[in-house]
Amino acid sequence: MNKPVAHSNLGAIDAAHHLHPFSDMKKLNADGTRIIHRAEGVNIWDQNGKKYLDAFAGLWCVNVGYGRNEIAEAAYRQMQELPYYNTFFGTTTPPTTLLAQKIASHAGPTLNHVFFTNSGSEASDTWFRMARVYWKVLGHETKTQVIARKNAYHGSTVAGASLGGMQWMHEQGNLPIPGIHHIGQPYWYAEGGDLSPEEFGLKVARELEAKIDELGEENVAAFVAEPIQGAGGVIVPPETYWPEISRICKARNILLVSDEVICGFGRLGSWFGHQHYGYEPDLAPVAKGLSSGYLPIGGVIVSDRVADVMIGELGDFYHGYTYSGHPVCAAAALENIRIIEEEGLVERVRDDIGPYFTEAWRSLADHEMVGEAVNVGLMGAVQITADKATRRRFEKPDDIGTLVRNQCVANGVILRATGDRMLASPPLVISRSEVDQTVETLRNALDWLKDNRPE
Numbered sequence: 001m002n003k004p005v006a007h008s009n010l011g012a013i014d015a016a017h018h019l020h021p022f023s024d025m026k027k028l029n030a031d032g033t034r035i036i037h038r039a040e041g042v043n044i045w046d047q048n049g050k051k052y053l054d055a056f057a058g059l060w061c062v063n064v065g066y067g068r069n070e071i072a073e074a075a076y077r078q079m080q081e082l083p084y085y086n087t088f089f090g091t092t093t094p095p096t097t098l099l100a101q102k103i104a105s106h107a108g109p110t111l112n113h114v115f116f117t118n119s120g121s122e123a124s125d126t127w128f129r130m131a132r133v134y135w136k137v138l139g140h141e142t143k144t145q146v147i148a149r150k151n152a153y154h155g156s157t158v159a160g161a162s163l164g165g166m167q168w169m170h171e172q173g174n175l176p177i178p179g180i181h182h183i184g185q186p187y188w189y190a191e192g193g194d195l196s197p198e199e200f201g202l203k204v205a206r207e208l209e210a211k212i213d214e215l216g217e218e219n220v221a222a223f224v225a226e227p228i229q230g231a232g233g234v235i236v237p238p239e240t241y242w243p244e245i246s247r248i249c250k251a252r253n254i255l256l257v258s259d260e261v262i263c264g265f266g267r268l269g270s271w272f273g274h275q276h277y278g279y280e281p282d283l284a285p286v287a288k289g290l291s292s293g294y295l296p297i298g299g300v301i302v303s304d305r306v307a308d309v310m311i312g313e314l315g316d317f318y319h320g321y322t323y324s325g326h327p328v329c330a331a332a333a334l335e336n337i338r339i340i341e342e343e344g345l346v347e348r349v350r351d352d353i354g355p356y357f358t359e360a361w362r363s364l365a366d367h368e369m370v371g372e373a374v375n376v377g378l379m380g381a382v383q384i385t386a387d388k389a390t391r392r393r394f395e396k397p398d399d400i401g402t403l404v405r406n407q408c409v410a411n412g413v414i415l416r417a418t419g420d421r422m423l424a425s426p427p428l429v430i431s432r433s434e435v436d437q438t439v440e441t442l443r444n445a446l447d448w449l450k451d452n453r454p455e
């Protein structure tokens with residue numbers, strides 16, 4: 001089965017013609033690209049026939065695992081019947097409409113409408129405009145400012161990167177755009193100092209209140225956050241954080257936007273992250289697990305509160321994409337959700353493989369190089385430390401993560417590093433023995449780091 005790819009010189013072609021996202025191209029071209037040409041279940045194979053356990057589900061997205069022919073067939077049937085039609089001029093297509101209904105059925109009682117996009121980034125741009133339009137229609141012309149968090153990730157378009165809190169992204173392209181403000185993140189391990197996690201959770205949540213006061217409540221449209229920051233390093237907030245954020249948004253009358261692009265569709269053992277934490281967002285961007293990455297599709301789930309204004313009072317919303325609600329992508333997403341429902345994957349993460357992963361993953365906390373090992377469901381992080389007792393971090397945290405990650409990849413397990421945190425986000429179908437293999441491979445890489453630590 002492990003056939004080599006047809007082009008033996010794909011690497012050279014790639015170096016000559018392909019610019020990769022988030023990559024140092026000079027370094028990548030010198031090191032060579034890994035070419036992935038096949039996948040099945042939780043496994044992927046590269047150009048040399050080497051097999052890897054993909055404990056990162058592609059890029060947080062292949063929730064139902066690889067090799068689902070049902071999704072391919074659903075897309076194929078839809079392509080034959082109707083490969084494309086738009087949803088602009090008073091038209092829709094069956095899978096598009098049924099997908100909106102299906103998403104609403106899982107999102108919670110007040111979340112009943114969906115605006116479709118092709119990605120999470122476009123979902124960021126969409127809700128950003130929608131939030132401002134909402135307040136404008138209600139006569140609050142000045143309610144335009146948006147508060148987000150440092151180290152957040154909301155995509156890579158101009159609005160997405162501006163909302164995100166990655167300074168190194170802002171430095172490329174003069175971002176953020178005006179009207180976006182960033183407050184602290186609930187990253188207790190690195191920033192909590194002498195406070196308990198619970199105290200620290202309240203403290204950073206109250207930065208939202210202080211920022212609203214500083215800007216003036218009459219000028220603030222919305223606050224956006226991921227239930228658990230993903231790309232920022234799987235920053236699991238203390239239990240006190242979300243209830244306080246939710247209280248502040250209600251008290252100050254600003255929209256709460258829950259970026260569910262990673263946490264949605266089962267990853268935390270709930271359909272959506274806000275359900276795990278028990279708050280009700282006004283807007284919820286989604287993508288990734290919506291189609292398990294089989295085809296690109298995203299959207300914004302819209303609460304009745306906002307939809308009533310959009311439908312009842314706005315008139316035309318001058319916004320949308322040629323491929324909003326693309327029928328083939330929608331058909332693939334519908335089949336993906338059917339699989340999640342039929343195989344009980346959300347319940348599996350909540351009651352079975354999630355608890356198993358929790359125990360295995362958190363056993364890494366005993367390791368000398370590990371400061372904390374945290375997770376919710378199948379989303380976990382291991383914090384690497386130079387000194388367990390003082391929570392001291394290595395001089396060059398980025399290099400440390402990369403060293404450990406390369407070690408894992410060389411030993412056949414794909415994990416991601418963000419700085420000095422090792423991240424896991426496996427397909428929801430991962431087996432117990434595959435969880436064991438993931439954790440053991442990471443443990444061995446940490447042993448290796450212990451013997452080869454830089455200072």
Ligand SMILES: *Cc1c(COP(=O)(O)O)cnc(C)c1O
Pocket residue numbers: 060118119120121122153154155156226230231259260261262287288298
């Ligand atoms: C990946 C991601 C996005 C952006 O989605 P794209 O499909 O890459 O544009 C937005 N928000 C979060 C939380 C993400 O993880």
